[in-house]
Amino acid sequence: MVSKKYWGLPSDDSSDTDDSDVEMEEVPQVQPAKLLDVDTAIDFMRFVFKEGLAFLDNGSGRCLADRMFVDLGGFMVDKMLEQPQRDGPCRMRMLKPTFENDLAQAFAKEARKGIAKELQGDFFGIFVDMCSPRDTYKYYMVLFARYVNCKGEVEERLLGIVPDSDTFDSAPYLKAAALSMLSEAGLSLQSVRGQGYGMPGYSDKFLNELTSMLDGAHASAYYVHPHVCPLHVHLVTACYDQSELFQLIQTLDVLSNLVQKSPQFTEKLCTLIQESGVNLDNDLRKPGETNWGSYYEAIVKFAAHITPICDALEFVDEVSRDDVKFMVYKINQGLTYDFFFGLLLMQDVLGVTNELSLALDRKGRDAENFAALLQDAKKQLQVMRDSGWTPFLNRVGMLCNDNDIPMATMGEKYVPRRRSKDAEATTKTYLDYYHVDFFQKVINKQLEVFDRRFTKxxxxxxxxxxxxxxxxxxxxxxxxxxxxxxxxxxxxxxxxxxxxxxxxxxxxxxxxxxxxxxxxxxxxxxxxxxxxxxxxxxxxxxxxxxxxxxxxLPGTPATVKPASTAMKLIESAITREPCNQWISDCLLLFLEPDIFESITNDAVIPYLEAAGHSEPAA
Structure with a gap:
């Protein structure tokens, strides 16, 4: 943010008292508050918002400092050369320390109104997604409006970003936030004709809150799975309540970090892979590095190279520094029978659905082909669940034998890792657990995702x-x-x-x-x-x-400004800087530059006056 001192506001430690006048008690003169040309202040902050601040890359490839020093001069010269837009003296204001926050919020509110103005009261759809900075437990709801403009072009405009509430039940909070954004923009729920949701891992209760909000307003506000939402993210996160699969993803994540941070490990691993006669065409990828990452590619790659990975772990543990040794320890702790079981299971599940996932991502999606792929994926999952257990279990056993991993004895009594009150009373065997509570349960979860997201x-x-x-x-x-x-x-x-x-x-x-x-x-x-x-x-x-x-309909591919591009930038930005109202407003202005640039100074000054940035007394 721009400091108070920068704007020339009165300093808290200023004083007119002369040290030589100690014998007399004089009432110090009250200095009049300094007044600033509000248009110049707004123009400068307009430039700052346009450049994207320190947490955004405007696409030029230059750092913020370079952009500010080089571009600001040209910007201010252009402003001086512009024809005067008003008569009379400069409009002076006393600016509070919260000026930049209040101005950003004012611009954001006007931007939402600008989106509604472009829509011209026509029908529109909404798309809601969630993003979370890596290695945090914070979630952010991102709301878009989708419509056809007066030129016949499809627009997907960002309306705003809302941090998840810390309360236990955040569904009503996020629903109220979505309603507030739509109301602030002047967008009526009666005009909604399509809705789509990303939000992997969110509960049905939350989705029901949002869909009921729209279904109650209009019966034709149909839900369609957005084409910009990668299917595999939803299939993976749907299984996170299976603790073994959550641990699998965490172990793969640490393994990916080791590939990136330990050149010795990476070099040894590549050597071992090439010695086995396999051409290493690209690096091992981090599964789900962002919400738009490919889990399938990463899991397939790790499954194919798991034996040289285990050998490289043994090598690097002997020659590495302590932080690398700790990562090796964490990985070795995770390399259990459950890891190998889950790795092959998710590889098979995501393999069955991979063609469908790719079809969803195509801009010119063939709907008839998509429908056929959807039915084929569901059929293959059902066949895998009903008759694929024995061959799958044999493959897990072979992989564990190759890597000296102890295997569970299927006929023995199942002992859960976390002891519970009913642990002693259970008659469940390891076969019951792995077949019914793991294998079939995970596949059923995938089928539930299909039924919920791709209704008839x-x-x-x-x-x-x-x-x-x-x-x-x-x-x-x-x-x-x-x-x-x-x-x-x-x-x-x-x-x-x-x-x-x-x-x-x-x-x-x-x-x-x-x-x-x-x-x-x-x-x-x-x-x-x-x-x-x-x-x-x-x-x-x-x-x-x-x-x-x-x-x-959010499920219809569009060639103009897909929301996925904005989501990638939003997630990248909030990973660097936690999202608050200021960051949310700045992101909106940066991602909707044409709407932002159309907002006049006159439009935002009333907001500043309401926030206490007063004009001088007559």
Missing amino acids: ESSELVLLASCLNPRNSFHSFDKDKLVRFARYYPSEFSDSATATLELQLEAFIRDVRSDARFLGMDALSSLSARMVETGKNIAYPLVYLLLKLALI
Whole structure:
């Protein structure tokens, strides 16, 4: 933050008392508070917000100090060369020490209003995700609005970031925060036509709080799994209540740190891998380094190289410094039968779902192919659960034998690691535990994630919406399916409007297939922009409305500014600096620069006056 001294505010230790006047008691003169040109102060802070502060990289590759010294001169010269925007003398204000905080908050509030102004009262969707700085237990809710602007372009705008409450039940708190942001922006829940949630690991109760908020406002606020949310993150975090899998991820995390921090270990490991005849094409990756990391790639890599990893651990333990030895100790503590069991299980589970996860991440997702991949993944998981136990157990045994890991005797009585009151009374064997309480339980968790995130309704919505995809000269176009899609929105498509829509769809498809301007497109978002550009949104208003409703769904891939890009930057920023109101406001201004730059000084000055930054008395 900018210091109080920088702004020229009166110092607490200033005094006009002359040491020579000790014999007389004089009342010191009260110095008038210094006044500053509020527009100059706002302009300077506008520059600071635009540059992104110390915790953000503006993409130039230069550090903050370099950007401030070099860019600030040009910025202020440009300001001096601008034509005067107002008559009369400078507007003077007495600025409190909280000036920069209050100004950031004022800009953020106006930015949210700017987003609502761009939306122009039209329908929109919301996307809510969670991020957490690495090695912390703090969580932050991130709220986006998704809509189609006046140019037909899909926008995903950040509305704000809210830290998780310290209270036991934070669902009502976060729900209230989301409502407050929408209300502050002037966005009505009645206009929401789509909702999507990332938030891996969050309880059903919390999701129910948010979905009920929207379902109660409008029946057509459909939930669809956002295409920007990696599926594997949700599949992994859904199993964290299985303590062995949580320990597995922690052990892999320490192992990744060892790869990065110990050149001796890494060199020995690469040598051992290459000696085994395997070409090491890339480094071992840290699983889930961010919410957008690939767990599957990391787990497959570790599983493939687990034997040379164990050999390299033994070598480096003898020649390393103490901090490396401690990491080796932690890893060796985690290399149990449960580790190898969980490693192969998660490799199989994520392998079955990998094609589906990749399909979710494609911008031009083929909805029919996605539906087929979804059904195939669920079927493979069910087959694995019902008939894959014996071959799986044999593979675990072979891997443990290769690495001298003691194996559990399946016929013996199961003794839990953590003793409980019922531990002595149980008749459960290790076979019962590993087969039912581990193997089948984990697979059932994956199936539950699919059922919750890919409901029959949401899957059909994405499939029907894809019938407007312009790829291959509108090869997927199906009038009957599009009419069925419209019936999901009875408020917008009455019986008479639906009949008119059928006629417009027939005319529309003949028109665009014969129009060269509509050739070569491959995404719904490019179709909407082209319709506005050519005026066909006015010629076929109901078709365009149907297209907008499809694009509002968070499960529809967009080619413009995906929220995933913003999420990566937010997570990177709050890892360096814990997120508070100031950081949240700065991130909003930095991530929405066009909205921010459109806000005038006149718009934020009333907020400053309300916060006590007063103007001089007459």
